[in-house]
Amino acid sequence: MTQKQPHTTTISGRTFTVYKLPPMDAQDILIELLQALSPAAPEIAKIAMDQDKRDDDEQIVSPEDVSVITKIAAGLSQDMMRRLVGTMATVTEYGGTRLAAPADALLPSAPYNEVFRGDLPLMYQWLWFCLKVQFGNFSVLAQGVLSQARVGEPVEKSPST
DSSP: OOOSSOEEEEETTEEEEEOOOOHHHHHHHHHHHHHHHGGGHHHHHHHHHHHHHSOTTSOSSOGGGHHHHHHHHHHOOHHHHHHHHHHHHTTEEETTEESOOGGGTTSTTSTHHHHSTTOHHHHHHHHHHHHHHHHTTHHHHHHHHHHHHHHHSOOOOOOOO
16 A cells, blocks of 8 residues: 555554545545534534543443434444445555455455454444544644635725715
């Protein structure tokens, strides 16, 4: 792979290396996620902040997060989740092997199917890490764009007399 800046994490004793998606692929996923998850956005942001404060040994999901998970699930479709997992698998290495080739990302023979078989919590933790790698700085980016937009707004002229 030639993508820059690998991001590595170990989850349940398994080490994954995730690379950034090409920009248009990342944009497509971001738009789809924002559309699907916007009803639960404030709660998701709180979970993300709380997650960063938790130890690795703590529960990935607290009991308070259950209602948020229900909102998130209502916004996601099976097809969207398959595409999301498949796409993230194309930019992830595990044990020196890519979890999916782009052409095989949605096939049952893709290596990620064996890595996560019987361990959905591992898959969701890996997916959360992938999303943080891809979009972790999105809030900073959005704030910068919004502040630039405000700076670039036309200044109202006072009426001339």
